[in-house]
Amino acid sequence: MHQRSFLKAAAAAVTLAWGAAHAADTPIKFQLDWRFEGPAAFFLQPVAKGYFKGQGLDVTVDAGNGSGGAVQRVASGTYDMGFADLASVMEFHANNPDAPNKPVAVMVVYNNTPSSVMALKKSGIKTPADLKGKKLGAPVFDAGRKAFPIFEKANKVGNVAWTAMDPPLRETMLVRGDVDAITGFTFTSLLNLEARGAKAHDVVVMPYADFGVKLYGNVIIASPKLIKENPEAIKKFLTGFSQGAKDVMAHPAEAIQSVKARDGIANVALETRRLQLAIDTVVNSPDARKEGFGRLDNSRLTLMASQVSDAYATKTRVKAEDVWNGSFLPSAAVLDVLPKK
Numbered sequence: 001m002h003q004r005s006f007l008k009a010a011a012a013a014v015t016l017a018w019g020a021a022h023a024a025d026t027p028i029k030f031q032l033d034w035r036f037e038g039p040a041a042f043f044l045q046p047v048a049k050g051y052f053k054g055q056g057l058d059v060t061v062d063a064g065n066g067s068g069g070a071v072q073r074v075a076s077g078t079y080d081m082g083f084a085d086l087a088s089v090m091e092f093h094a095n096n097p098d099a100p101n102k103p104v105a106v107m108v109v110y111n112n113t114p115s116s117v118m119a120l121k122k123s124g125i126k127t128p129a130d131l132k133g134k135k136l137g138a139p140v141f142d143a144g145r146k147a148f149p150i151f152e153k154a155n156k157v158g159n160v161a162w163t164a165m166d167p168p169l170r171e172t173m174l175v176r177g178d179v180d181a182i183t184g185f186t187f188t189s190l191l192n193l194e195a196r197g198a199k200a201h202d203v204v205v206m207p208y209a210d211f212g213v214k215l216y217g218n219v220i221i222a223s224p225k226l227i228k229e230n231p232e233a234i235k236k237f238l239t240g241f242s243q244g245a246k247d248v249m250a251h252p253a254e255a256i257q258s259v260k261a262r263d264g265i266a267n268v269a270l271e272t273r274r275l276q277l278a279i280d281t282v283v284n285s286p287d288a289r290k291e292g293f294g295r296l297d298n299s300r301l302t303l304m305a306s307q308v309s310d311a312y313a314t315k316t317r318v319k320a321e322d323v324w325n326g327s328f329l330p331s332a333a334v335l336d337v338l339p340k341k
Contacts (some may be wrong), residue, residue, distance in 0.1 A: 043241070148160075
């Protein structure tokens with residue numbers, strides 16, 4: 001064969017092989033719980049770094065508008081996988097016992113709920129007991145508000161009065177004095193309060209995890225359809241995700257660039273702080289180090305199922321075994337991603 005013809009044939013063969021491999025990438029549509037903020041780096045970084053691609057996956061990550069929405073979209077089949085508060089997954093299961101496609105948690109990312117009660121020091125609120133008779137504010141679907149009965153019981157708070165508002169108004173109403181305290185994710189509300197003129201040292205933060213509420217936070221969920229039809233894709237996703245998580249925790253400032261690439265108006269300094277807060281409080285928490293990244297403790301899961309059934313007043317009781325499937329988790333070596341203290 002003439003050398004030029006040979007080279008052309010070889011190039012064509014390489015192109016074909018690449019095309020075949022590329023075509024073989026399994027598409028995964030992934031729904032976030034919230035906007036492209038700091039913690040979204042956990043999912044955007046493995047896309048940007050090619051970790052999912054290296055597993056033979058073509059992953060698309062979309063912004064969300066709440067955990068409930070993420071659960072619904074995976075349940076409807078619009079998305080294959082998603083990121084949502086485990087309590088929202090439990091609530092969906094217990095309120096829709098006959099739904100054909102109930103999403104299942106396959107990996108724990110936030111080992112503790114990020115929910116906390118926040119107040120300004122000038123209000124005189126220092127402890128949970130000080131909340132008795134006070135006016136609390138949060139959107140009706142806020143995870144902290146929905147789980148507040150668990151916090152209330154654990155800390156013998158007594159009655160409080162609730163005011164509902166849209167998410168953008170929550171911190172504004174606290175700063176203005178329209179409410180005495182709010183519930184929200186610490187890494188969201190604390191930074192939002194600062195943006196509205198409050199100083200971090202003037203804010204009293206009562207994290208649920210530090211006040212007797214050992215709920216798990218956000219988990220990666222998968223649709224039963226994907227579990228049945230392509231369980232290998234879930235294993236590969238969790239492996240690529242774990243590689244990315246290790247990167248994100250080792251170099252948060254660098255990882256924020258993957259968020260900036262998706263949302264051009266993101267404030268890099270602010271989102272880096274938000275990401276670091278999330279890492280320190282709920283991803284690399286003492287409970288996470290004890291149980292292991294990605295994993296959970298079955299007795300804690302069972303207690304949470306019972307507490308959510310009561311606090312959320314679900315139609316049926318939550319069955320812990322129905323909402324969790326840990327069989328897709330990567331090896332211990334792959335899950336060894338938490339920064340060493």
